[in-house]
Amino acid sequence: MSSTITSPARAVRTLGAVALAAMLAAAAVQAEAAGTMTASLPVWAPSALSPLTSNLTDPPNWRLDPGASFNGVANAFDGTALLLFKIDSDPGGTYACSGSLMQGGEYVLTAGHCVTDMTSMQVNFGWYNGAALQTRTVTAVHTAPGWVDFNTNADQGNDLALVKLDQKVSGLHTYALSTTNDVGKTHLMTGYGTVGTGGSSSDPDWSDWKYGHYGWNVADVTSKDFNKAAGDHIGPGWGYDAAYYTGTTYMSDFDNPSNPNNNTLGRLGSLLGGSWTSNNGVAGEALIAGGDSGGGDFIWDGSQWVLSAVHSWGWGGACEDYFGLAGCDASASNSSSFGDLSGSTAVFSHVGWIQSVTGVPEPATPIMLALGLLGVGSAARWRRAASASQRAA
Numbered sequence: 525m526s527s528t529i530t531s532p533a534r535a536v537r538t539l540g541a542v543a544l545a546a547m548l549a550a551a552a553v554q555a556e557a558a559g560t561m562t563a564s565l566p567v568w569a570p571s572a573l574s575p576l577t578s579n580l581t582d583p584p585n586w587r588l589d590p591g592a593s594f595n596g597v598a599n600a601f602d603g604t605a606l607l608l609f610k611i612d613s614d615p616g617g618t619y620a621c622s623g624s625l626m627q628g629g630e631y632v633l634t635a636g637h638c639v640t641d642m643t644s645m646q647v648n649f650g651w652y653n654g655a656a657l658q659t660r661t662v663t664a665v666h667t668a669p670g671w672v673d674f675n676t677n678a679d680q681g682n683d684l685a686l687v688k689l690d691q692k693v694s695g696l697h698t699y700a701l702s703t704t705n706d707v708g709k710t711h712l713m714t715g716y717g718t719v720g721t722g723g724s725s726s727d728p729d730w731s732d733w734k735y736g737h738y739g740w741n742v743a744d745v746t747s748k749d750f751n752k753a754a755g756d757h758i759g760p761g762w763g764y765d766a767a768y769y770t771g772t773t774y775m776s777d778f779d780n781p782s783n784p785n786n787n788t789l790g791r792l793g794s795l796l797g798g799s800w801t802s803n804n805g806v807a808g809e810a811l812i813a814g815g816d817s818g819g820g821d822f823i824w825d826g827s828q829w830v831l832s833a834v835h836s837w838g839w840g841g842a843c844e845d846y847f848g849l850a851g852c853d854a855s856a857s858n859s860s861s862f863g864d865l866s867g868s869t870a871v872f873s874h875v876g877w878i879q880s881v882t883g884v885p886e887p888a889t890p891i892m893l894a895l896g897l898l899g900v901g902s903a904a905r906w907r908r909a910a911s912a913s914q915r916a917a
């Protein structure tokens with residue numbers, strides 16, 4: 525699939541972005557029994573959903589074992605989850621996203637577009653070899669302030685949702701939130717979506733569906749800075765509007781260490797006179813794919829893995845379609861190939877909202893007032909939650 529842009533909506537104008545929630549095949553149940561799961565054409569909005577975790581080498585080399593240690597942290601990612609859900613407009617289908625367990629153990633942070641049309645959701649923590657360490661269902665949904673849907677504001681910087689679990693989770697990792705702008709930092713991405721390799725001419729698929737996957741990349745530039753540079757280069761027709769961005773989206777490219785032509789953000793940074801640089805890939809370079817939506821980009825803060833951003837969208841063919849450069853996109857028929865781009869919603873500007881929903885950490889209210897005001901505070905919080913919540917499962 526190429527980066528076909530079918531909608532004039534603002535977010536899509538901004539980037540040829542495609543949602544990264546992915547539909548499992550309608551025949552998934554039968555296929556599952558046979559040990560395979562085939563990808564189907566996605567039906568999410570916009571119409572050009574991209575199934576995309578693409579790695580440098582065979583996906584089985586990059587399985588995310590919930591028992592594995594990363595930087596000496598045992599079971600570091602057992603608090604990440606495969607989200608399987610149903611949607612209003614396609615009750616017979618099953619869709620997949622990813623998410624990360626928040627402190628307190630009661631909420632999972634995922635992408636806003638994963639819950640847009642959601643009617644019920646199962647949360648599978650530590651999914652590995654087709655089984656979960658712990659499974660929950662979702663009882664309430666809170667989308668980030670300002671979030672509408674993918675067509676309206678995919679790139680605005682608020683593609684986030686918190687889903688409430690029917691029962692608190694304990695014994696698994698929860699993730700602290702980054703409070704900094706992480707442009708320039710290397711992150712580790714996790715997700716339970718489709719898989720492929722960067723040099724393939726085929727789209728990622730569900731061939732390794734029994735496992736989550738991981739890889740690394742670098743947040744090279746914010747989409748706001750990128751679009752400002754693109755607008756300066758192309759002109760008003762690009763439609764850059766500084767006021768549009770109420771949050772921050774990080775952009776990454778899928779580099780091919782053996783072909784610098786695929787260094788899309790490096791080449792565009794040079795062409796556009798942008799303020800960013802982009803390397804030719806890090807060890808274990810990867811890009812998100814369909815079903816990885818909502819999964820986390822984690823950075824190492826020296827002592828723990830901190831959640832930096834949440835997977836939001838993918839974009840292929842940027843060089844070729846808009847900027848007159850050739851050879852960035854290694855394959856137009858692979859929506860998560862070398863040279864393709866991804867966007868992840870930064871969490872640093874949403875920490876207040878997240879903590880207001882999860883109640884963690886508790887507000888620093890003087891203890892002496894706590895007893896008298898507890899009821900009032902709880903009621904206010906409930907009203908806020910209710911006003912922001914969507915349909916519960």
Ligand SMILES: [Ca+2]
Pocket residue numbers: 741742776777778779803804805806809
């Ligand atoms: Ca890269």
Ligand SMILES: [Ca+2]
Pocket residue numbers: 777779786787788789790802803804805
């Ligand atoms: Ca690069």
Ligand SMILES: [Ca+2]
Pocket residue numbers: 840841853854855856857858859860861862863864
């Ligand atoms: Ca591509």
